Amino acid sequence: MTAPSEPPPPRLSGHAIGPGRPWPMGASFDGDGVNFAVFSAHAEKVELCLFSPDGRKELCRLPLRERYGDVWHIHVGGVVPNTLYGYRVHGPYQPEAGHRFNPAKLLIDPYARKLSGRLKWSDALMGYKVGSPRGDLSIDTRDSAFAVPKSVVALESNFNWGNDVSPAVPLDRTVIYEAHVKGLTALHPEVDPGLRGTFLGLASDVVLDHLVKLGITTIELLPVQAFLDDRFLVNKGLSNYWGYQTIGFFAPEPRYLTKSALWEFQTMVRRFHTAGIEVVLDVVYNHSGESDELGPTLSFRGLDNRSYYKLTEGGRRYANDTGTGNTLDLAHPMVLRMVLDSLRYWVEVMHVDGFRFDLASVLGREASGFDPQGGFFDAIRQDPVLSRVKLIAEPWDIGPGGYQLGAFPHPFLEWNDKFRDSVRRFWRGDAGVTPDLAQRLLGSAERFDHGSRAATTSVNMITAHDGFTLADLVSFSVKRNFANGEDNRDGHDDNHSDNMGFEGPSDDPALLAARALRRRNMLATLMLSQGTPMILGGDEIGNGQGGNNNAYAQDNEIGWVDWPNADREMQAFVARLIALRRAYPVLRQKRFLHARRRAADGLPDVIWRRADGASPSPEDWHDPAFRCLCMELRMAAEGEDHGESPVFAVLNCGPALPLVLPDSPMGWQLILDTTRPDCGAETALPGLEAPAHSVLVFAPAATGETP
Structure with a gap:
C-alpha cells in the first residue's frame, strides 16, 4: 500500500535547481544557495518542502532526483540561512514489513541544526487513523505540516570563538555538577528574569561565580538536544521537563533560546570555558521521541522506519530496550554515522567537552548481546575528535543483559549505582554494609580494575536527577510522586532513604x-572516595522536591532549584570538601589501591583500621555491628611518590568511640569534622574520640592545612 498525498504546491520559481552533493548531510549554505542531503534506503521518492518565514505556508515541493547510494540530494540556488524546510517521503506503507512511508506527514531533517515552532499534538501527526479497527495498519492521509516543527537552514560557522579552548580538566581533578538548564536558573533571584531558564541565563555571572566558588570543574547538562513533550503529559497539563525524548540530535532545544540563535548556546559554552569549567551534555541516542507503532510520524519513522529502528515481529513492532517504545538501530551504518556526526558537531561546532550517554548499554547491544568491542564503541574510540573528550556511560537499560556496570571499555567512565546505594545504606545504619563501603571508597576496583582502566572510571554519586535529592533522602522514607498524575506508581520504591523519625519537612x-x-x-564520603565525584545541582544548598523522586514532568517549583531558601552553610561546607579533595592527591588517584607495599617506605598504600587502631579481622568484616571504618591512604604502590601527604579518614555511622590514630613521626592534625563543619585545623591530642555519626579526616601535622 502506498499513501496518497495532497496536490503539491507550485514549483519554486527564480531559483536554480542543481543535483547537489551527497555530503555533508543536512542543509548546508554555500553562498549561492543550499545543498540538501538526506538518507533513506527504502524510499521511492523524496520531496523537499520549503516554507514561508512563519512556517504556515508550504511554498513548494522539490523532488530530490539525485541519489548517491541511499543518500538523496539536491542544490537549490538562492535559498538563504533561516529558510524553513522539511521532507515528504514516498514509499510503501507496509507496517508488517517495517515500512511506514506516508508523504502526508511532514518530516524533520535528522541533521537539522535548528528547529522552528513547537510540536502541536494532533491525530494528524499519526501515520495511521487513530481509532481505526485496523490500528496502525490503517493509513491517515491528513497533512501534518501545521503541527510539526520546521527544520531551519542554519549558518553555524560565523561565531567568534576568539581564543576559546577546552579547559580539558584531568580526570583526577574533575568534579561534576549535574544540572538542568532551566531548573538551575528559573528561581534564581539574581539572574535576569528575561534569561532565566535559558542557555544565556545559565551562563550568567552569578551562576558561574557560584560554581567557581564551589570548586566545580565540569557541568553536566540534562538533555539540551531538541525534544518533544509527550502527548499524555500535555493532556495532563505537564511537560517533558527532563528532555529524554529527543527529536533533533543536532539542534539545541528551542525553549532554552531567547532569540532562536545558535550563538546563544555557543556563548554559554565560551563563558563556561572562560571560567575554567567544562560542559558535558547528557545525550539520548538509544531512542527517539517517536515512541512505538502508535506514536507520531515526525522524522525517522517516515524517512526509513526499517533502517532507523530495531524492529520485531517481521517489522511491525519495535524493540523496546529503553522503556520508551522504540530503540534506534546503531548497527545500521547510516544510523551510526548520524550519531557520530552529531557527537562531532557538538564538539567541533559547539565546543562541548564530553557526553553522558543515557541508557548506554543499548548502544553496545549487538545481535549476540552487549559487546564492549561492538561497532559503536569501536567507532567512537578510534575517532580523532571523539576519543579525546569525556565519555560517561549510564551502564544499564531494561533490555536483555541490560545491567553492564564495569563492562564498558576505556576511556568510558560509568555512573556507579553501587556507590550510591552503599553510601546511602551505610549512613542509614544498615547492618553488614561496611565491607561494601570499603570497596566503594577505593573506586570499586572489583568492577573497574581491568582493561587498563583508571580508578577515576567510577562516577561516584549519592544523588542524580533520577531519584531523591539529598535533602529529600534524609526527609522521606516513601516517595511522593502524586503530582506526576500516575497515582504514585512511577519512580523507584527502594531508595535506601530515611526520614530520621518524621516524614517530610520539619x-x-x-x-x-x-x-x-x-x-x-x-x-x-563522596569526596573522600577514589573515582570521579558527581554532585546533583541544588544539593549543595539543600534543595528538595517535596519527596518527588521522579520529577521528569515537573517544570515548576517542584523541579526547579529553590534558591530563595538556599542553605548557605551547606554550600560553604561543600566548597570546603571539594577544596580538601583538591589539596590532597591521595584522595583522587588514577591507580587503584590494593594494599600493596610501596617501594618508597614499605607501607601498604591503604591500611584499614578499627577505631582502636587495630586492623580489622575477618570476623570484624563480617560483624553486622562493625560501623566505624578507618582508612589510612597513601599514593598507590605502582605509581610514583612525590612526597604527597597521607590521609587518615574515619567514617563512623555508630555511637561515639575512643579513637587511636596510627603512628606518625610528624603527628596528626584534624582537618575535617562533620559534626563541627566550621572548625579549623586542630592538633590531634591523646584521648581523641570519634563522635557518633561523623566523618573525621586527619593529615600529618607538618603539612595539614584547612582547605
Missing part, C-alpha cells in the same frame, strides 16, 4: 541538625 531544630549532619557525612 521545624524541629534537633531533627534538622541531625538531617544536616547526615547530608554532610554522605557528601564527605
Whole structure:
C-alpha cells in the first residue's frame, strides 16, 4: 500500500535547481544557495518542502532526483540561512514489513541544526487513523505540516570563538555538577528574569561565580538536544521537563533560546570555558521521541522506519530496550554515522567537552548481546575528535543483559549505582554494609580494575536527577510522586532513604541538625572516595522536591532549584570538601589501591583500621555491628611518590568511640569534622574520640592545612 498525498504546491520559481552533493548531510549554505542531503534506503521518492518565514505556508515541493547510494540530494540556488524546510517521503506503507512511508506527514531533517515552532499534538501527526479497527495498519492521509516543527537552514560557522579552548580538566581533578538548564536558573533571584531558564541565563555571572566558588570543574547538562513533550503529559497539563525524548540530535532545544540563535548556546559554552569549567551534555541516542507503532510520524519513522529502528515481529513492532517504545538501530551504518556526526558537531561546532550517554548499554547491544568491542564503541574510540573528550556511560537499560556496570571499555567512565546505594545504606545504619563501603571508597576496583582502566572510571554519586535529592533522602522514607498524575506508581520504591523519625519537612531544630549532619557525612564520603565525584545541582544548598523522586514532568517549583531558601552553610561546607579533595592527591588517584607495599617506605598504600587502631579481622568484616571504618591512604604502590601527604579518614555511622590514630613521626592534625563543619585545623591530642555519626579526616601535622 502506498499513501496518497495532497496536490503539491507550485514549483519554486527564480531559483536554480542543481543535483547537489551527497555530503555533508543536512542543509548546508554555500553562498549561492543550499545543498540538501538526506538518507533513506527504502524510499521511492523524496520531496523537499520549503516554507514561508512563519512556517504556515508550504511554498513548494522539490523532488530530490539525485541519489548517491541511499543518500538523496539536491542544490537549490538562492535559498538563504533561516529558510524553513522539511521532507515528504514516498514509499510503501507496509507496517508488517517495517515500512511506514506516508508523504502526508511532514518530516524533520535528522541533521537539522535548528528547529522552528513547537510540536502541536494532533491525530494528524499519526501515520495511521487513530481509532481505526485496523490500528496502525490503517493509513491517515491528513497533512501534518501545521503541527510539526520546521527544520531551519542554519549558518553555524560565523561565531567568534576568539581564543576559546577546552579547559580539558584531568580526570583526577574533575568534579561534576549535574544540572538542568532551566531548573538551575528559573528561581534564581539574581539572574535576569528575561534569561532565566535559558542557555544565556545559565551562563550568567552569578551562576558561574557560584560554581567557581564551589570548586566545580565540569557541568553536566540534562538533555539540551531538541525534544518533544509527550502527548499524555500535555493532556495532563505537564511537560517533558527532563528532555529524554529527543527529536533533533543536532539542534539545541528551542525553549532554552531567547532569540532562536545558535550563538546563544555557543556563548554559554565560551563563558563556561572562560571560567575554567567544562560542559558535558547528557545525550539520548538509544531512542527517539517517536515512541512505538502508535506514536507520531515526525522524522525517522517516515524517512526509513526499517533502517532507523530495531524492529520485531517481521517489522511491525519495535524493540523496546529503553522503556520508551522504540530503540534506534546503531548497527545500521547510516544510523551510526548520524550519531557520530552529531557527537562531532557538538564538539567541533559547539565546543562541548564530553557526553553522558543515557541508557548506554543499548548502544553496545549487538545481535549476540552487549559487546564492549561492538561497532559503536569501536567507532567512537578510534575517532580523532571523539576519543579525546569525556565519555560517561549510564551502564544499564531494561533490555536483555541490560545491567553492564564495569563492562564498558576505556576511556568510558560509568555512573556507579553501587556507590550510591552503599553510601546511602551505610549512613542509614544498615547492618553488614561496611565491607561494601570499603570497596566503594577505593573506586570499586572489583568492577573497574581491568582493561587498563583508571580508578577515576567510577562516577561516584549519592544523588542524580533520577531519584531523591539529598535533602529529600534524609526527609522521606516513601516517595511522593502524586503530582506526576500516575497515582504514585512511577519512580523507584527502594531508595535506601530515611526520614530520621518524621516524614517530610520539619521545624524541629534537633531533627534538622541531625538531617544536616547526615547530608554532610554522605557528601564527605563522596569526596573522600577514589573515582570521579558527581554532585546533583541544588544539593549543595539543600534543595528538595517535596519527596518527588521522579520529577521528569515537573517544570515548576517542584523541579526547579529553590534558591530563595538556599542553605548557605551547606554550600560553604561543600566548597570546603571539594577544596580538601583538591589539596590532597591521595584522595583522587588514577591507580587503584590494593594494599600493596610501596617501594618508597614499605607501607601498604591503604591500611584499614578499627577505631582502636587495630586492623580489622575477618570476623570484624563480617560483624553486622562493625560501623566505624578507618582508612589510612597513601599514593598507590605502582605509581610514583612525590612526597604527597597521607590521609587518615574515619567514617563512623555508630555511637561515639575512643579513637587511636596510627603512628606518625610528624603527628596528626584534624582537618575535617562533620559534626563541627566550621572548625579549623586542630592538633590531634591523646584521648581523641570519634563522635557518633561523623566523618573525621586527619593529615600529618607538618603539612595539614584547612582547605
